[in-house]
Amino acid sequence: MGNRVSIVIPTHNRASLLRRALVCVQSQTLRDKEIVVVVDGSTDDTLSMLATSFPEVKVVHHPSSKGPSAARNAGVAVASGEWIFFHDDDDLMHPSHLAELLAATLAAPPQSLVAGRSRDFAVRDDSIVFSPPVWTAAERSDTDTLIQFLEPTALRTITHTTILWPRRLFDTETWDETLSFYEDFDLCGRAILSGLHVIGREVGMYYIRVHGAPRITHAGDDTNQLLWSARYWLKWAAILRDHPEHRACAEALRNGLMDSLIRLSIVAAGRSYMPQLAAAFREWGGERYYVTPPPRSPLKRKLGDAVLNLAGFRALHLMLAGAEKLRRREAPYLDRLEAPANEADRQDAFYIGKYEGEAEDQTAAERSRATIASSASR
Structure with missing residues (x-):
């Protein structure tokens, strides 16, 4: 089995955030990778931005939105890697996230799905704030994992974005296109019932953005x-x-x-x-x-x-x-995120700031080129 990783990113009308995600993915230390972006009915400038700034990206275009599950299925269908990584278009990750996940997955027992670390982040008053990192237990029963997916108040320590998925799984399982909420828990649960076993490893770091928009593209009302x-x-x-x-x-x-x-x-x-x-x-x-x-x-x-x-x-x-x-209302979740408190936090803040800044620099450069081209044509 080869070790090429296909990063599948569904997106809908979030060109600015998608740019940040792509800058982040391009910065991954893992070399053998491809990027597949599924543009799911976007009406903003996503397609032109991809053509101009990320010509190497493999693009699938849905003229009208089919939802995140259908978009991920479409991305898997054109992916060439032996491993699939699902990246949300508003998130970021540590530059070694994929490399560490792949190494841990290859070292794990057969039939294992290795879940790495994640943490929430936000940009608040021009500063980066976090939740504590989370990851799942190194060894746990499949039943305990299913309970986490089914219990509505459970602490979520596993997400589809912290797992490197074997391509062969999608020969028999696909994202449920009738679901656009809890669709990730559904896939994880069906993977377990197919014979795979989720184990936690303290590797990588996936940064989940907290903001006012829906967590997933087209999450609906x-x-x-x-x-x-x-x-x-x-x-x-x-x-x-x-x-x-x-x-x-x-x-x-x-x-x-x-x-x-x-x-x-x-x-x-x-x-x-x-x-x-x-x-x-x-x-x-x-x-x-x-x-x-x-x-x-x-x-x-x-x-x-x-x-x-x-x-x-x-x-x-x-x-x-x-x-x-x-009842006295609790502070909004965003206000409960905290400033970096240790060296690991400061490193995470550095990389997030770097991706945000590079994306903004790209946008400014594109605008400048467009202005120059417009002036020259007059």
């Missing part, structure tokens, strides 16, 4: 995300029905179904999903409805569960809305 979430949990309720060895996932699955029931109960477009969600909840051992995530106070948990079961979902929402007005 809140209603669509709720509908995709419901589809995800209904799909996995059906998948795990045929895998009795993963009955240990039942509690996490019930929590996901219950979360969808609560959130969709006041959404008109979600009414058709309610009977299916309720039936799946009962099938997986749900007897009485309960509030999830559960309030910290035992008294509040009992009160919420009682209101839900006696008065229904609308009464619960009214109660939660009233409690939200009285």
Whole structure:
């Protein structure tokens, strides 16, 4: 098996952020690589920017958007590498991220998916701020990993962007094009059921950008995300029905179904999903409805569960809305990210700043050339 890595990047109307991502990918120390960008219905200057600044990139163009899952499938279809890396168009990574991931993957036991490190970052008041780095356990059961994907309140220590995927997996598995939310958890889960085993290694560093736009291209509005979430949990309720060895996932699955029931109960477009969600909840051992995530106070948990079961979902929402007005709001997540505190943080800040600056320099140079060309033509 060769070791060429194909980096697949779906993008939609984010030319400026995509430029930063491509500068970052070009800076990777891994030499044997190709870049595939799937332009998914973009109406900005993405195509011209790619042609001018990144002519070596392999481009797939969808004239109208098909969503991130379809875009990734299209990228895989034209990729020539034995390994696939999925990069989001608004993120960055340490220059040795791919090289370290490849080395760790080649050193791992057969049938392993090695998950590396990641951390959130943002540019706040011209300064770079971070969350602590996260990575998953070096050894964990497949069931524990599936629970992390299914439990709606679980700490996420695995993302599709911290894994180097074997190309052969996509001969039998593809991204689910009916999902544009939780689609990465779905793929990871199906990879596990296909016989692959996720292990964590303290290697690489993937920088996940925190900003006001959707985390993924074309993530849709809140209603669509709720509908995709419901589809995800209904799909996995059906998948795990045929895998009795993963009955240990039942509690996490019930929590996901219950979360969808609560959130969709006041959404008109979600009414058709309610009977299916309720039936799946009962099938997986749900007897009485309960509030999830559960309030910290035992008294509040009992009160919420009682209101839900006696008065229904609308009464619960009214109660939660009233409690939200009285509760002191937490600081927005962006405000909780912290300035670099040690040498590793400062190194990460250096590389992020470098990529951001180089992308801006490229943009300025292009504008200058365009101005000169326009003046010469007059």
